[in-house]
Amino acid sequence: MLVKIEEIRKAFEKDISSVKDRASLEELRVKYLGRKGQISSAFTLMPQVPAEQRKSFGQGLNILKNRIEQQYQALKASFEETSRDTGRIDLSLPGRKGFVGRKHPLVAVADEIKDIFRGFGFTVEDGPEIETDFYNFEALNIPKTHPARDMQDTLYITEDVVLRTHTSPVQIRVMQRQKPPIRMIAPGRVYRRDTPDASHSPFFHQVEGLAVGKDVTFADLKGIIQAFAHRMFGKDINVRFRPSFFPFTEPSAEYDFSCVFCRGEGCRVCKHTGWMEISGAGMVHPNVFRAVGIDPEEYTGYAFGMGIDRIAMLKYGIDDIRLFFENDLRFLTQF
Amino acid sequence: MRITYSWLKDYIHFEENPFALADKLTNVGFEVEEIIPLVQPFRGVVVAKVEKVSKHPDADKLRVCKVSDGKESFQVICGAPNVAAGQYVPFAKVGAHLPGDFKIKKARIRGIESFGMICSKEELGLEKQSDGIWPFDEKYPLGADVYQLLAEKQDYIYDFFITPNRPDCLSAIGIAREIAAITGLPLRMPKVNLSSVVSNHSHPLPKVTIEDSDGCPRYSARIIRNVEIGPSPQWMQERLEACGIRPINNIVDITNYVLMEYGQPLHAFDLRQIKGGEIIVRSSRPNEKFITLDDKERILPESTVLICDRERAVAIGGIMGGQNSEVSSTTKDILLESAYFKPTRIAFSSKKLGLSSEASQRFERGVDPNGIMEASDRAAALMAELARGEIDQSVTDVYPVRIEPKSIRFRPERINRVLGSHIAEDKIVTLLEGLGLSIKGGFVTVPTFRVDLSQEIDLAEEVARLLNYANLPTHHSVQIRYDLEETSSDRLLAFLRDELIHLGLQEVFTNSMLKESEAELFQNGKNIRILNPISDDMTTMRPSLLPGLLKAVAYNVNRNMSDGRFFEIGRIFTNYQENELPQQPYALAVVITGRRYPESWNNPQEVVDFYDIKGYVENFLSKIFLDNFHFILYDKDSYMAKGETISIETGQHRIGLCGKISPEIVRFFDVNQDVYGFELNIDLLAGFLNQSRPYKPIARFPYSERDMALVVDQSVPAEEILSFIRRTGGKLLHFTDVFDVYEGDKIPAGKKSLAIRMRFQSMEKTLSDKEVDKIFHKIIKECGKQFQASLRK
């Protein structure tokens, strides 16, 4: 007779799997749990069961009844739940939102650069954007005849006051104020007399770097630039240094990173060279040390520059610098 | 500067292919910006023989030709007059691809079919202009690919970026000298042997007087007689054209050729035009005029070096020759100048004149004062060889004070200290000697062509670049630096920025240079103007961030993005004083416009008003730990709207304004909706921030709440009542605020009803109703007296 219990169980499992709505659930209840349902009918068979099996038959039937009851209740509850939700609110409608604040992309990139250099033990320094000729040129060993001083390239306020053309004057201010050791970066806005186009803006943003100490070497400069490249763009980025010329450094270098788009394979953006020019660097020229009263025999130092706008353009694949300053919400809200 | 690869091979037998050599030169500091092949790629052009030429029946100037590539014959129409049977020619077949993206197709010309084209040099990109087709001098195999034939003799133009400190490398020999230093191969200078070409006749020496020895420390002149003026040979013209110099005639071309070869500018005068055959070098007089080679009359800046004859000026020294003495087709005798001019004098005059030439670019950076005779000899020899000139035996060379080679201290250990390297001393010596430097007793003698080497540190760069920067050590120093003090306000700015972003504001970056009319609207003092602005749109430094922000609003609103929540942090420029830098404090500004909530199905459709911007400023100030700030009504004429503006004050200082931007100003910026904003001076604000103030304990006992509705005159500010209540309520009153405002017909005209909620709480115990009511009734009574207020029933 225990076979009979197993038959009911199998039939129930089959029936419950095809229940789709409340009506068919009710049919299920009547079929198994109703007064004339399968379970009740099975109990009526009890007298025909042999006496020695009667106890286990009763127990088995009760267990099955409880199980069916549970499954029925669970399914009923779930039907009620769904009907209430779908019946009252549309969960797919957008949520209630306020305005979202965001950093300007150049700030995001500058923050990343500052984080990296603070991690290397650099401080962040600052200086005025309207500068004297002394800080912007003279103390940096840039002679009066240098083409950078031309009215064609530099914006002047008076003959002796300029809109700084680079962040290098901050080097001079910090060295005048502090004794070595110095390890600092100076991010900020700079100005050139350039007509705006896709790759030029009359104002843009640079980071200056400077380290001065008793044992600061060209090898340290190469190391810090390489470490920066890895942190900023990834460990597969190579760095290349080429000799160059700047009045305020000697030896001087241009440094390139392997192209961040093709990772050095060569592509359209890097004109198939695999390299992207980043900026200049070098060892602080003894004349610069002399201008701020640091003894070049005792101390050595390195300095480097980089363009925040340029790095942001590389990072996000932006091909027009003017986008940063147009402040189009469709652009700004992408960052 | 442009020089061809093959030209460099004249002086040194290197093995490197054009691309490898370019890399090596770039690595030692002579960046090859571009490598231009002389033969532009083309395909489908083969060697063919012209078999038959006949007249076109319908066109006088056209011929019908039969050409053969050895396998097949083609009928082709040709317009060139020089085509003839028997010629071997470059023949572009149908389908050929010529330089300039020119494809050859089958054509029908005046009724006759043409299958291809017989090419000129011009059509193959080999010269600028051709007179006819190009018949080969040699009988190349028929059917051979013409590009392959030419590519075997392919040459490349290097376009160098020469840094301004290396004028010695603005020449073929200068670059070759660097190749010698890298490769260790010997440099082979041009063989100049004048003994066989000097004239036997004896002539008087040209007389040279230097009056301006500051501007011209050395001047040499020599005479070459009976030259035959004509075009210079093809190879010389090709090299000059590759350098970007237009060939003129053999004499001028030779001076330019030697300029590009040695880096020494030369000038050839027509001796007949030099009055008295005499040269005087002097400074220009005030307002002196001169007509240069380019037929322009120029007023000379004072103290310009002038080359004169007995009567008049004949050249601007080191910059440009004169029209009155230039070499012409009738010139017979040449006076050849080779001189040294002082760099700063040339730079000054060239800049003032706005006149820059190949010569001035070299003189102003510095040529070799001791190399001028070598270049003069080379040019004279070429004039003898290529123009059949007879060279006078003697040369006048006025050089009163010899410029001696510099001597620089040399300490190998210092070089290693700067580079962080361990290069052996003998290696360093070898490298420096390879550059022509000589080393003795701790000093280096620098040849006079190296104007850039003047200090000990310069030697470190020479060693570093010759070894290649890539081969120098790279060091990652790990050193904790706790002793460095950060003095900038960078962290404060970052903190303020974060708080503004948390308020839901979008950061923008705007131009700090404004149109004068824009700046003036926000200026209290004197405008800070730019002497040489780029345009009228950028003449004045911003005295406020608001004009830039209004432009950002205008940009977006005019593109149908009318809901703006913007802020900017940046320097503003104020208080200009003569002979001092202007004050350039950091400021922050916020503007809001458009809807109160983003456009959405479940947000109310409301636009922002004064209380929105005030809410922003209150939330912001409460988050930045500003102590004791308060607002007062601001009712002066300004860029802010009267009656909707408050001043934010702390102590006796105004740190900014907040409210509605004046509608006229907003319209001036092309915005047609209300804009609210505030601006704060961060440098001022910074002094009042108290980021380390101690916390206040939290009351642990429940509070009791009392509400009242006070009817007062409309003119009484709510804040005055609230602060009076705070004072009156004492320390048990821990919160009070307005929760409703009513004006209307249920109360007398001219009155308003303020519903005020108060919460009373003690740090020590739960307050009884009796205790609370006592204070509450006192407040009601005192308010009644103070403000003639009554309770609303």
Ligand SMILES: [Zn+2]
């Ligand atoms: Zn690439």
